[in-house]
Amino acid sequence: MEALNAIMGRRSIRNYTGEKIPDGNIKVLLEAAMNAPSAHNNKPWHFIVVDEREALDKIPEYHPYSKMLEQASHAIVILGDTQVQDTDFWIHDCAAATQNMLLAAHAMGYGAVWLGVHPSEALIKGTKDLFEIPDNVTPLGIVSLGVTTVVKPPRENYDEDRVHKNKW
Ligand SMILES: Cc1cc2nc3c(=O)[nH]c(=O)nc-3n(C[C@H](O)[C@H](O)[C@H](O)COP(=O)(O)O)c2cc1C
Numbered sequence: 001m002e003a004l005n006a007i008m009g010r011r012s013i014r015n016y017t018g019e020k021i022p023d024g025n026i027k028v029l030l031e032a033a034m035n036a037p038s039a040h041n042n043k044p045w046h047f048i049v050v051d052e053r054e055a056l057d058k059i060p061e062y063h064p065y066s067k068m069l070e071q072a073s074h075a076i077v078i079l080g081d082t083q084v085q086d087t088d089f090w091i092h093d094c095a096a097a098t099q100n101m102l103l104a105a106h107a108m109g110y111g112a113v114w115l116g117v118h119p120s121e122a123l124i125k126g127t128k129d130l131f132e133i134p135d136n137v138t139p140l141g142i143v144s145l146g147v148t149t150v151v152k153p154p155r156e157n158y159d160e161d162r163v164h165k166n167k168w
Contacts, residue, residue, distance in 0.1 A: 006107040009154045013111030014068035016146025020051075021073045025108060029076070029145070032104035036096035044085035045097050048077040048131050055130070059115075059142065062126030066115050066144065073146040076101065077117075077127060083136045091118065094140040101143055111148030117141045 030047055038044070050056055051074050059075060060066045069075055078098050080090035098114055105112035117123040117139045127139040 003103075006103050010103055010106040011152035011155070012113040013146075013148050013150050013152065014113050014144070015150045016068070016071040016073060016111055016148050018071055019073065019147040021110060021145060021147060025110075026074060026076075026145075028108065029101050029104050033076075033078070033097040033101040036093065036100045038093040038096070039085065039087075039089035042085045042089075043093065044080045044082070044090045045094050046079040046081060046137060048079065048133075050075040050077065050131075058130055059127075062130070063115060063117075063123055063142075066142065068113065068144050068146075069115075071146060072144045074144075075115075076143045076145065077131060077139050078141050078143065079133065079137045079139045081137050090138070091140060098141055098143060105143070105145060111146050111150060113144050115142040115144055 026049060030049075033047065034043070034045065036045075050059075056069045056072055056075055059069050078094050078101075080094045082090055084090075085093060102112050102114060117127050118141065124139060127133065127142070131139075133139065
């Protein structure tokens with residue numbers, strides 16, 4: 001799929017068949033994530049690949065908008081090491097990595113949705129406790145992934161009113 005088609009056609013997909021995404025394709029998603037731009041090229045990101053049913057089912061116990069994980073093949077937690085990127089740039093870097101992962105998943109025909117964690121203290125704590133994450137690492141979000149038959153129409157979000165020319 002061409003890059004522009006992937007960007008324009010990506011949608012949040014929350015229904016999955018339950019079929020497993022092969023490990024090799026999960027690696028492609030991680031490669032896409034790690035090719036994101038990074039401030040000072042510090043690359044503070046880490047990823048926890050979750051494919052155990054027990055762990056997938058525990059996330060909705062503390063995250064109220066993650067029920068689709070009960071059907072998901074994988075969750076990938078995106079985390080930033082705040083010692084490696086000690087300004088808020090870790091958030092930007094991890095967000096760019098997350099979006100790259102979503103676009104790659106869409107281009108490969110998988111369903112995916114971004115589940116926000118940071119800056120909610122409760123969701124950060126729930127994620128840190130469940131996955132035994134060290135103090136210097138903060139979860140930005142979780143991507144829910146699965147094989148899907150759902151096809152949503154592209155959005156038409158372009159809004160001329162949001163475009164300012166040369167000054168506000
Ligand atoms: C930072 C962030 C957090 C989000 N958190 C959730 C979430 O917790 N649960 C969920 O189902 N969708 C979540 N979404 C997906 C949005 O609901 C979705 O992107 C939005 O409704 C637009 O739909 P689209 O992605 O299909 O264009 C999140 C998206 C972003 C960018």
